[in-house]
Amino acid sequence: MPGVVLTVWAPEGIPEIVAGTDLAAVIAEAVGGALEDGDILVVTSKIVSKAEGRIVAAADRERAIADETVRVVATRDTGNGVTRIVENRLGIVAAAAGVDASNTPQGTVLLLPLDPDASAHALCAAIRRRSGTRIGVIVSDTLGRPWREGQTDVAIGAAGVHVVDDFRGSTDTHGRPLTMTVACVADELAAAADLVKGKTSGCPVAVVRGLARLVGGLDLPGAASIVRPAERDLFRWGSDEAYAQGLAAARAEAARRRASE
Amino acid sequence: MPGVVLTVWAPEGIPEIVAGTDLAAVIAEAVGGALEDGDILVVTSKIVSKAEGRIVAAADRERAIADETVRVVATRDTGNGVTRIVENRLGIVAAAAGVDASNTPQGTVLLLPLDPDASAHALCAAIRRRSGTRIGVIVSDTLGRPWREGQTDVAIGAAGVHVVDDFRGSTDTHGRPLTMTVACVADELAAAADLVKGKTSGCPVAVVRGLARLVGGLDLPGAASIVRPAERDLFRWGSDEAYAQGLAAARAEAARRRASE
Numbered sequence: 442m443p444g445v446v447l448t449v450w451a452p453e454g455i456p457e458i459v460a461g462t463d464l465a466a467v468i469a470e471a472v473g474g475a476l477e478d479g480d481i482l483v484v485t486s487k488i489v490s491k492a493e494g495r496i497v498a499a500a501d502r503e504r505a506i507a508d509e510t511v512r513v514v515a516t517r518d519t520g521n522g523v524t525r526i527v528e529n530r531l532g533i534v535a536a537a538a539g540v541d542a543s544n545t546p547q548g549t550v551l552l553l554p555l556d557p558d559a560s561a562h563a564l565c566a567a568i569r570r571r572s573g574t575r576i577g578v579i580v581s582d583t584l585g586r587p588w589r590e591g592q593t594d595v596a597i598g599a600a601g602v603h604v605v606d607d608f609r610g611s612t613d614t615h616g617r618p619l620t621m622t623v624a625c626v627a628d629e630l631a632a633a634a635d636l637v638k639g640k641t642s643g644c645p646v647a648v649v650r651g652l653a654r655l656v657g658g659l660d661l662p663g664a665a666s667i668v669r670p671a672e673r674d675l676f677r678w679g680s681d682e683a684y685a686q687g688l689a690a691a692r693a694e695a696a697r698r699r700a701s702e
Numbered sequence: 703m704p705g706v707v708l709t710v711w712a713p714e715g716i717p718e719i720v721a722g723t724d725l726a727a728v729i730a731e732a733v734g735g736a737l738e739d740g741d742i743l744v745v746t747s748k749i750v751s752k753a754e755g756r757i758v759a760a761a762d763r764e765r766a767i768a769d770e771t772v773r774v775v776a777t778r779d780t781g782n783g784v785t786r787i788v789e790n791r792l793g794i795v796a797a798a799a800g801v802d803a804s805n806t807p808q809g810t811v812l813l814l815p816l817d818p819d820a821s822a823h824a825l826c827a828a829i830r831r832r833s834g835t836r837i838g839v840i841v842s843d844t845l846g847r848p849w850r851e852g853q854t855d856v857a858i859g860a861a862g863v864h865v866v867d868d869f870r871g872s873t874d875t876h877g878r879p880l881t882m883t884v885a886c887v888a889d890e891l892a893a894a895a896d897l898v899k900g901k902t903s904g905c906p907v908a909v910v911r912g913l914a915r916l917v918g919g920l921d922l923p924g925a926a927s928i929v930r931p932a933e934r935d936l937f938r939w940g941s942d943e944a945y946a947q948g949l950a951a952a953r954a955e956a957a958r959r960r961a962s963e
Contacts, residue, residue, distance in 0.1 A: 444905060445898040449708040449912075515936040526936060534849045543883070583883065587848050587937035588795045589856070590930050591866045591886030593893070605852045606900075622804070622844065625852030626897060632854070633894035636887060636913060637706040639867075644705060651710075652897060669851050675776040675787060676848035680939040687948025695956045 447651040451637045451644035458645075460494030465567030468646055479653020481577040481602055482568065483634030485645035486553055487544060489560045489580055489598070495552040502540060502550050509538035509552060512671070515679025526679065531557065532668040533597060535584050554580065557598025558663030565600035566659060577602030577656040580664070581631035587676060594635035596627035599664040603627075603655045626655055627664055708912040712898045712905035719906075721755030726828030729907055740914020742838040742863055743829065744895030746906035747814055748805060750821045750841055750859070756813040763801060763811050770799035770813060773932070776940025787940065790814065793929040794858060796845050815841065818859025819924030826861035827920060838863030838917040841925070842892035848937060855896035857888035860925040864888075864916045887916055888925055 452471040458464065468482065490496070497505050506525070514534055515526040529538040531553065539553040554560045557580045565578035580598030585591075596604060604627035634647035671677040678686070713732040719725065729743065751757070758766050767786070775795055776787040790799040792814065800814040815821045818841045826839035841859030846852075857865060865888035895908035932938040939947070 444712050444714055445900075447708075447710040447894070447898050449710070449894070451705050453705055517936055583885075588930055588935055589886065589889065590928050591884045591889070593886050593889050595850070623852045624844075624896060625850065625854050628850065628852070628854050629893035629897050632890035633708070633710070633897060635885060636890050636894060637708050639706075667851050669849055674849060675778055675940040675942070676937045678941040678944070679936040680941075680944040681936070683939070683941040683944035684948035684951075687945035687950075688952045689948075690945075691949045691952030691956070695952070 445651055447649065449633050449637050449647055449649050451647045453644060455645055458488040458491040460491065460496070462492045464488065464492045465564055465571060469568055469571050471646065472648060476572045476574045476576060477650065478575045479656050480574065481579060481630055481649040481652060481656060483579045483581050483631055483647045483649060484564065485638065486557060486580050486582045486597055487541065487551060488645045489554045489557065490551045493554055493560065495554060496545065496549050497552065499542065499548045499550050502542065505550060505552060506538045506540045509540060514677070515682055528671060529553065531597065532665070539582060553582065554598065558600065558665050561598035561600035561663065562659060575656060579627055579630055581634060594631040596631045596664040596667065599627050601656060601659050601661065603657055603661060604664055604667055625667060627667060706912055708910065710894050710898050710908055710910050712908045714905060716906060719749040719752040721752065721757070723753045725749065725753045726825055726832060730829055730832050732907065733909060737833045737835045737837060738911065739836045740917050741835065742840060742891055742910040742913060742917060744840045744842050744892055744908045744910060745825065746899065747818060747841050747843045747858055748802065748812060749906045750815045750818065751812045754815055754821065756815060757806065757810050758813065760803065760809050760811050763803065766811060766813060767799045767801045770801060775938070776943055789932060792818065792858065793926070800843060814843065815859065819861065819926050822859035822861035822924065823920060836917060840888055840891055842895060855892040857892045857925040857928065860888050862917060862920050862922065864918055864922060865925055865928055886928060888928060
């Protein structure tokens with residue numbers, strides 16, 4: 442096995458997390474003495490939210506979604522209720538603003554952490570201090586995406602780890618510049634971690650070993666830097682919504698013209 | 703390291719691939735005797751294209767893109783030329799239809815494999831036969847995505863491996879049904895593999911070990927099943943394009959109304 446060998450596993454024995462749980466202590470204990478310099482911990486946002494008490498009564502689900510929503514990007518009537526794809530206050534575009542009703546106590550829903558990069562930073566600093574190792578932390582969430590079926594895990598928080606691997610300026614094997622390629626390694630790490638965590642197994646943390654080159658200082662940009670601002674996004678609105686906006690604009694224009702005739 | 707332990711590595715020693723190279727032989731030789739039942743090989747589409755001779759003169763790049771394009775989804779003038787996000791004949795939405803000018807011989811560009819699922823199937827069958835092991839194959843490509851910066855590797859071809867892990871019908875740790883969750887494990891495998899392959903290292907194949915539960919028969923659905931049909935996609939057009947369509951529709955409507963008055 443030459444070159445980079447990546448090892449990814451999900452420590453067992455992480456107990457149910459509640460508001461106020463010392464997540465760094467719980468994770469460090471579950472991983473045991475196994476942490477090494479350069480390891481990257483991928484932590485499911487759900488347990489970060491739970492530890493931070495980001496839980497509300499399920500009766501408030503609609504209000505919780507509305508509160509987390511900055512902008513409704515697209516809606517679809519699925520016949521089984523309306524799916525809303527929204528931009529939340531973190532700039533993340535997600536169904537139901539990331540408000541989550543699975544793996545939560547009956548009658549409650551979970552909000553995303555208030556500031557996942559800050560959560561990752563606190564967790565990374567505490568685990569580095571506690572373990573004496575230079576690790577990185579990614580906070581992950583499960584998101585759908587346009588054009589492709591199924592969901593994948595992505596990074597919504599990060600600390601002590603490079604979130605992108607920028608190949609611009611380097612050259613390919615034929616010596617030509619790679620102008621286009623910025624690999625979002627934080628999302629790829631979250632995806633790799635999901636393969637061992639699973640959705641139902643009660644393993645909300647994965648350790649990724651073998652990519653020490655991606656681990657760095659606590660001042661590296663967080664996962665907020667992965668979020669593309671809506672104004673620069675070619676898909677900032679759902680197609681139906683953008684079409685309706687165009688229709689409305691033309692009708693308003695026609696009405697103005699008629700009024701001025 | 704309890705539970706699932708994933709190991710991912712990129713065998714070295716894969717030579718430059720040219721039209722007609724026996725890819726199964728080259729990959730089997732590079733991996734050596736190391737293949738085990740349940741291993742998943744993630745193969746960069748670029749070398750599949752090269753082996754299949756999907757190469758055209760760079761002077762024909764614009765025509766190659768046009769030929770691969772089924773539908774222009776969105777365009778943007780970057781100041782440095784126009785970026786076109788298009789649906790290609792595989793249904794994949796990608797910049798420049800997936801036509802690739804990096805890591806190719808000077809003066810040439812590469813097209814995507816004609817049928818990446820068929821390529822994966824042939825490769826998987828040949829490597830299974832040659833190695834006597836029950837492995838899976840994913841053909842990967844590097845794609846951008848809406849809403850998030852950077853690119854990630856995804857699966858554009860697959861054989862002998864489950865492309866999704868469907869949790870619908872199973873229950874969460876609180877016994878409630880997981881109604882929404884279909885993990886696109888094929889894309890997550892491609893992402894994990896990219897972390898060890900890199901873009902410039904000349905390691906176009908990765909072996910993923912530890913997910914034998916995802917390996918299955920050669921008749922499993924391929925990566926084409928991951929592609930969401932445009933008519934079911936909320937983001938089937940760029941926002942500007944959909945807006946322009948709405949504007950045009952309303953103007954045509956107004957013109958008809960005026961004509962009939």
